Amino acid sequence: MKFIKIKASWEDYPDRLNRTLVIREDLSLYDLGVTLCKLFKTKFEHMFLFEGDNCVYEDETRVLDSLKRAYDYKKKKALDVLLDNKKLKFIYDTGEYYCIIVKKISKQIYEYPILCDALLLEANGDGIFEDNISGLVDLMEGEIDENSLVSFGEELPEDYNFDVAFDIDYINYMLILNIPFFESWQDDGRNDIVFEEYSED
Secondary structure (H helix, E strand, O other), rough: OEEEEEEEEEEOOOOOOOOEEEEEEEHHHHHHHHHHHHOOOOOOOEEEEEEOOOOEEEHHHHHHHOOOOOEEHHHHHHHHHHOOOEEEEEEOOOOOOOEEEEEEEEOEEEEEEEEEEEEEEEEEEOOOOOHHHHHHHHHOOOOOOOOOOOOOOOOOOOHHHHOOOOOOOOOOOOOOOOOOOOOOOOOHHHHHHHHHHHHHO
């Protein structure tokens, strides 16, 4: 399959939280959003959309209500949209407003004999704090209090390390298996539980 290389970085702290990856050349913008949700460790609790230079790309049910020119992100190829816009913003949770800047960073086309939407190349930062962007900003600024280390309504472990190590080979194996979401970036059994719970639904 043919892939293109992109980089996605949190707008507020791009050096601390980012992902470099290759995505299928024919990947839809919606499926890119799903991949980014996985790789930034969301729990898919909120909607996402993309903002281009003068338009938005979102769910077809919201297109008619948009104040800007709007397109259905399921009907757009990610590559075409990246080429059409100088800057592409991926917005997750419009209330908290996590804004990830997405850019195509190479003209080269990569070929891998693998059937998957994306493969991770490099990563920095564990991921977002679901429903708690202020806590993540506190962590970035070194101003942590009892409400900072909370994600998805749950306290993070006392030994929590935002600058976690990534097992890239393992993560890509999980992406090929189409994991619903990530609990861990290591082969420590936590993602096995995700698969078990998801298959029961």
